[in-house]
Amino acid sequence: MALENPEAPRRTGLDEDETDSVWTDMIDWLARFPGGAGVEDKVRLIHNEAGRGLVARGKQPPGTTLISIPNAALLNLRTLRPLYPPAFNSFNAVQWLSLHIALQFRRHLGELARPTASLARSASSASANGGAKAASVKDHAPRSQKRAPIPQDKYWPFLASLPRSFPTVPLTWSLDARSAATLEADFGIPPEDTSLAHLKRQERTASVEKRIQHRRRRCADLKEQMPGAVRRRADDLERRFSEDWHVVSKLWATSRDQVDGDLTFFDFVRGWLNVNTRCIYFDIDGKRENNMTLCPVIDMINHSPGRTTKPDPRLSSLTFSAPSNASRDPPLDDGDELSFQYGSHEDAFLLAEYGFVVGEENVYNAVEIDQYIEALFDAQGDEGDLKRGILKDEGYWGDMTLQASPPAAPSWRVLVALRLLHHRLSAGTSSSLSASTLAPWYNVVSGVTEVVSSANEAKVRASWSAIAQSMLHDAEAGLAACDHLRSSWLREDKSKVGDSDAAANVTTDASDAGTSDLLASLDMVRTVWTEQARISRAVLADTAQKP
Template identity: 30%
Template sequence: MSPSYDQRWDRLVTWLEGKGMLVDEKHLKVQAALFTVPASAHINIITLESQYPGAELSAVQLISLHLFLHKPLGDTDSFDPLFGPYISVLPRDFDGHPLTWAIRRTLGRADAGTALLGFFPPHVNTLLAQLERRFWEDWKAVREYLKAHTHNGSSNTELDYLWAWLNVNTRDLYHDLGRRRDDNISLCPVFDYANHVWTGATMSPSRKDSGVWGNPGNASQASLVCSSLEKPLGKDEELLLTYGAHSNSILFVEYGFVNVVSEADIAAGLYIAEATVDEIVYDLILRCGGDALLLVVREALEQEGYWSDWTLHTAPPPAYPSYRLLSALRLLHVFVVDESPFGAVSTTDLALWRDTVAGLRDAVSESNERDVRRSLRSICDAVSVRAERSLDALMKAKADEIGGPSAWSKFAVGNVAVLWKEERAVARAVLDSIEAGVVF
């Protein structure tokens, strides 16, 4: 009979006690009291590098490699002599994570989950593609290491490595180990049970050296301490971390969840919401002058570093377009004035635009700003329409096409709906700013 989760937790606590952690009721209440997890209980580049001599791997690759080689089989425990009790309580699957669906699609193993990929906002698909590239690059590096060394478990599959990689990507904490910034991460027992909250976190991890704070020379002995924040906690209240000031699109792609925030809070600027409008702006440029206009606009924007990544924002209020987007629209309307056909542009007009980008002028001209605001209004309308249509399609899709009966399917569909509702709320908020005459 496989051990229960309570049994695995008890084994983890016993293991932590063996590492020198105080686990009595006074010190491991996981509430307002502080607790410290000893350095030897962290899985990081320092605690692992002696196990993999000569491995020229990043921290993510090395930690993922170790989890990969010691992945529990079925419902059994991990046999890892170093971190087995900890690995045994890690999530056993990530079936509800967007990267899992993307990897399965790439491997030709499409299922009900991969169908949901077709309902994502364009920017989310872009972020997911970037995450998938990171995964395959790390898998290539680890696979090359495995080919050069003999390790038990090296015959496991890409999906086994995906399990390991996602455990690292969704649970690691920044931990100053005196290494390169990207290598200053650790998996830390107990801390990784904390859920994310976008405001009002009740704790944060901090480093405690055996000697001097912040001295990289003590990095191998640097424990992580749970520091309670100013907000007082009541009995049985949950301890929460803030994973970072991330947009919902990043939270969804990286972690598989979103912050559920009311559209009223978004409109009021209480939540940092955004919408990326690259595809809509591309279409606008093409409608104004076809491929010829797209070519010259892109060339000029790339020279100044303003091509793509055009966004709308709600915070700080009032809602506004990004400066990148304003720069692109100002350039567009240097070429297309008052909806006239795309034609030749004088060097003087381009110089005025470049002065605006450089901050030497507030605007190209009054007429240019009028055209920009008109196009900005059409962009917001297009975002709203796209969101409405996408939400309608998402709600009408058959359940067995976008997740099926899986336990996570309803949750995942709800997350995607939140992403579209957020884009709609952002667009409406920027429209309100335009109608109110807000100067951007």
């Protein structure tokens, strides 16, 4: 769970008609809580390239409280615990919230099929400019709710507003790229899982099977185009997801008779991605990892890099206010979108965790060069290993980047590593090092001197410039591969539309094939490559200017 920045929330997007009724129901439900009325007095819901968002109703004076959601309407460990038997107490917040959403989706919505759900929805989910609304609630009509309510239904009017698919999140590509049998094996899904059984049935249904195969291929293509930094983060997210699924499904297997409901793998995926993209830091006096909450309405606020205004927990509510006089965030005029910074995150992180990118405006964008630097140390053999150990001991190993924001340059950590790399040790010192051998380097690290030596500095510069060149080369190859893939998808879709035109009563077309969400995803991957190229070029240009 990406909670290193306490202010981080997470994601969504819907079709307008459906959203509006779901939104109205949620606002009515909130009004039943003491302090929960008047949510729409100062804000209103909009739909834009980020999915849904909130804008100010009228000019809002600095510091005005715009939204105030009572603590009782927040969904977190504190409010969830009373709804479940003690057997579930061992769950952490992510696991419990994900399970709860999964059970509620299944109970109120029934089968949320994968991947045809995203196929059916995808055409309307991506905006004309190539952005993708994160998800839709229109995937499935709600089941009629004739059954008697159970305690766990308490938050349904809020949960009904949550997205049910996350087409631009790499975890979705990774799952959609696999067959039911592979998923079953990879995630230890029990054979009786109804969502997997549904997918297996679809795989055997001639009319759907082709589209599933088609999407599977494209998702595999998308995965292949991911830059290393996205891949690393996406792998990490998948590992966290998988661990939570195992913990929850294991306990569920022995305690399912204590709670009304059916847990399925794909519902859990949706629950987990909602938690990961929408939770807001909120202190419930628990372990740090559990200090998080889902929060109606405030979870509709989108991300803007650099904003300092954040959701603000008060004694009995979670609030969001117009930027204060002291803030450098722009004041809110009528129709201006509310936003805050989910964290100081680069696009690779935003894509892997939340399914969107910002592009050039993201001041945190940087190019990861750990692998390249590691290779340079490897090439020095024992001496390189020794130096790597020193960097680790001193806390300088890893997280080495080329940075865009000004001036474009390698990070301090890169300089520290490269200065040590090029500070050659005399023969025989590779097993034991005296302080004096390393003194010139330590002097630079501690700021006593600026460079180890001019010769060392020249080699350092040559290294980083070679690395930037290599990163630029990789980025250009990545961009070309994305463009090639895009053209081949479009060509393939065009020929499909032609085929279906020819066979007049065949309904399959490009939109059915889920083209727009995949294209939007590809554009996001492309943006990360574009940023890598831009930053590498800027570093090279800056290097060239220096004597």
